[in-house]
Amino acid sequence: MKDAIVIKGAREHNLKNIDLILPRDRFIVVTGLSGSGKSSLAFDTIYAEGQRRYVESLSAYARQFLGQMEKPLVESIEGLSPAISIDQKSSSRNPRSTVGTITEVYDYLRLLYARVGTPHCPVCNRVVEPVSIDDVVDQIEKFEEGTRLYILAPIVRGMKGTHAKVFDALRKDGYTRVKVNGEIHNLMEAPVSLDKNKKHDIDVLVDRLVIREGLRSRIADSLETALRLEDKIVKVEVLGEGEILFNMSYSCPEHGEGIAEMEPRSFSFNAPYGACEKCKGLGFLQKVDPDLVIPDKNLSLNQGAIKFIKNFSKTSYYVPLVKRIFEGTKVNFDTPLKDYPEKVYQELLYGNAPTKYVKGRFGMRAVNPGFEGFVNHLERRYRETSSPGMRMEIEMYMSENVCPSCHGKRLKDEVLAVTVDGLNIHELTSLSIEEVHAFFSKLDLPGAKATIA
Numbered sequence: 147m148k149d150a151i152v153i154k155g156a157r158e159h160n161l162k163n164i165d166l167i168l169p170r171d172r173f174i175v176v177t178g179l180s181g182s183g184k185s186s187l188a189f190d191t192i193y194a195e196g197q198r199r200y201v202e203s204l205s206a207y208a209r210q211f212l213g214q215m216e217k218p219l220v221e222s223i224e225g226l227s228p229a230i231s232i233d234q235k236s237s238s239r240n241p242r243s244t245v246g247t248i249t250e251v252y253d254y255l256r257l258l259y260a261r262v263g264t265p266h267c268p269v270c271n272r273v274v275e276p277v278s279i280d281d282v283v284d285q286i287e288k289f290e291e292g293t294r295l296y297i298l299a300p301i302v303r304g305m306k307g308t309h310a311k312v313f314d315a316l317r318k319d320g321y322t323r324v325k326v327n328g329e330i331h332n333l334m335e336a337p338v339s340l341d342k343n344k345k346h347d348i349d350v351l352v353d354r355l356v357i358r359e360g361l362r363s364r365i366a367d368s369l370e371t372a373l374r375l376e377d378k379i380v381k382v383e384v385l386g387e388g389e390i391l392f393n394m395s396y397s398c399p400e401h402g403e404g405i406a407e408m409e410p411r412s413f414s415f416n417a418p419y420g421a422c423e424k425c426k427g428l429g430f431l432q433k434v435d436p437d438l439v440i441p442d443k444n445l446s447l448n449q450g451a452i453k454f455i456k457n458f459s460k461t462s463y464y465v466p467l468v469k470r471i472f473e474g475t476k477v478n479f480d481t482p483l484k485d486y487p488e489k490v491y492q493e494l495l496y497g498n499a500p501t502k503y504v505k506g507r508f509g510m511r512a513v514n515p516g517f518e519g520f521v522n523h524l525e526r527r528y529r530e531t532s533s534p535g536m537r538m539e540i541e542m543y544m545s546e547n548v549c550p551s552c553h554g555k556r557l558k559d560e561v562l563a564v565t566v567d568g569l570n571i572h573e574l575t576s577l578s579i580e581e582v583h584a585f586f587s588k589l590d591l592p593g594a595k596a597t598i599a
Contacts, residue, residue: 148170148225149169149170149171149225150167150168150169150170150225151167151168151169151170151192151223151224151225151226152166152167152222152223152224152225153165153166153167153168153191153192153220153222153223154220154221154222154223155220155221155222156186156187156191156218156219156220156221157219157220158186158187158190158191158194158218158219158220159183159186159190160181160182160183160186161183161186161187161191161219164183164187166187170225176188189231190218191218191219191220191223192223192226192229193229193230193231194215194216194217194218195217195218195220195223195226195229196226196227196228196229197215197228197229197231198215198216198217199226199228200228200229201215241428242415242416242427242428244575246575247416252575253410255413255571255574255575256410256411256413256414256571257410258566258599259413259564259566259571260408260409260410260412260413261408261595261598261599262566262591262595262598262599263408263564263565263566264564264565264566265396265405265408265560265563265564266563266564266565267398267401267563268559268560268562268563269398269401270398270401271563272398274393274396274397274398274405275396276394276395276396276397277392277394277397277398278394279366279369279370279373280366281397282369282380282382282392282394282397283362283365283366283369285390285392285401286357286365286382287357287361287362287365289357289384290357291357291358291359292356292357292358293356293357293384294354294355294356294357294384294385294386295354295355295357295382295383295384295385296325296351296353296354296355296381296382296383296385297351297352297353297354297355297365297368297369297372297380297381297382298325298349298350298351298352298372298380298381298382298383298389299349299350299352299371299372299373299375299376299379299380299381300347300348300349300376300379300381301348301349301350301375301376302346302347302348303347303406303419304345304346304347304418304419305345305346306342306343306344306345306346307340307342307346308339308340308341308342309338309340309346309348310337312348313333313337313338316333316350317333317334321333321350321351321352322334322351323350323351324338324348324349324350324351325348325349325350325351325383326338326340326346326347326348326349327346327347328347330351349381350372350375352368352371352372352375353365353368353371355368373394377394378393378394378395379391379392379393379394379406379407380392380394391406393405393406393407396408405560405561405563405564406419406560407419408564412561413557413561413564413571414427415427415428415429415556415557420557420558420561421556421557421558422549422551422552422555422556422557422558423551423558424549424550424551424552425549425551425552425556427556427557428549428556429548429549429552429554429555429556430546430547430548430549430554431546431547431548431549431550432541432544432545432546432547433525433544433545433547434521434524434525434528434540434543434544435543435544435545436495436521438453438542438543438544438545439452439453439454439495439520439521439524439543440452440453440483440495440520441453443482443483443484444482444483444484445482445483446479446480446481446482446483447459447468447479447480447483448479448480449480451482451483452520453543454524454539454543458479459479465479467517468494468517470498470517471490471493471494471498471517472490475487475490477490493517493519494519494520495519495520495521496519496521496522497517497518497519497522498517498519524540524543524544527540528540528541528544555572556572557571557572566589566591567585567589567590567591569585
């Protein structure tokens with residue numbers, strides 16, 4: 147029977163001389179009680195024999211690299227093709243994992259977008275194309291007079307090593323300042339020491355400017371110098387405001403916005419090159435939830451209204467601080483929280499003054515007597531603690547909130563501005579499997595892009 151797998155006399159393990167006919171080209175599920183012989187039939191008989199026959203068909207040279215399976219206890223199996231076995235695998239509980247990343251389909255999508263995607267300006271949505279030095283100068287000249295800025299050449303991005311040879315070469319070429327991992331260093335002073343096992347970013351500080359009239363020629367010269375160090379990318383840091391990245395291949399001439407590089411890693415929310423800087427690629431932020439800190443407003447402080455404080459009146463740290471909030475009001479530690487004036491209730495949660503902390507001999511200590519509030523108190527402890535147990539305890543009072551920067555999309559704006567046939571990578575992965583199949587069935591890319599895709 148060519149359209150069936152015929153098994154006769156299967157006796158492997160607890161199979162009792164089984165005869166069976168299985169239709170080919172069908173999805174077959176083998177069910178039964180534990181110990182009934184499901185695995186013995188599927189893996190130890192059918193798969194083992196299919197694999198054994200396949201290996202025997204190979205040359206002697208090839209067989210030495212493959213494990214030879216013994217013939218199972220069965221009289222005969224007819225209609226059997228070479229077989230493969232897929233191991234059962236438990237999925238990861240990593241909050242970053244998706245169906246796309248676990249199945250590695252997302253890796254192919256990242257590669258597709260990096261090679262055939264169309265970048266747009268995340269501000270005005272125009273297609274970004276190569277820009278000239280004059281375009282960048284025009285953009286810089288739009289800053290108000292008196293604005294202080296740096297022109298930087300990013301020569302190392304996310305690479306491990308001490309980069310000692312890089313610093314030596316820069317020093318010999320006459321460059322005196324570099325920005326390493328966000329901090330300015332003088333190359334003529336103490337040598338820059340970096341951990342060889344960590345990734346680093348190194349920008350060469352080419353020029354420091356204060357915007358005024360008559361600087362156009364100087365700005366153009368500085369940009370040309372920066373581009374000699376880094377062929378395509380120039381950074382302009384506006385002091386006190388942030389950085390603007392000009393990609394000479396992909397930058398908006400009006401806003402200077404564009405993707406730093408069209409590489410697969412730029413489309414990964416598990417890498418800093420593409421992940422939203424606010425939520426680090428998670429799509430959500432964990433924040434202390436007031437409703438979890440105070441689940442029942444009918445209780446007073448002495449009755450345990452603050453969930454993580456068992457006996458409030460005996461806590462020498464909190465009592466004097468909270469008493470100051472109560473000054474001039476009629477509430478006390480026995481007043482139900484539902485009867486608190488709104489101002490007092492908000493101060494109980496978020497404090498009545500910014501509490502400053504300094505690093506002391508035994509860690510951080512408060513130097514401002516103002517009460518920081520119970521929500522801010524837990525937020526601070528969560529940031530500062532290195533104890534996994536403490537973090538788990540505080541997480542009991544935290545809830546997940548959609549990231550206000552990426553709105554749950556997990557990627558940077560400039561990455562989300564890259565599209566294939568009108569869809570960015572987040573929009574594509576949000577579709578159902580049927581919709582994705584229809585999308586790629588109709589996808590018509592021009593010229594070389596079709597060949598690459």
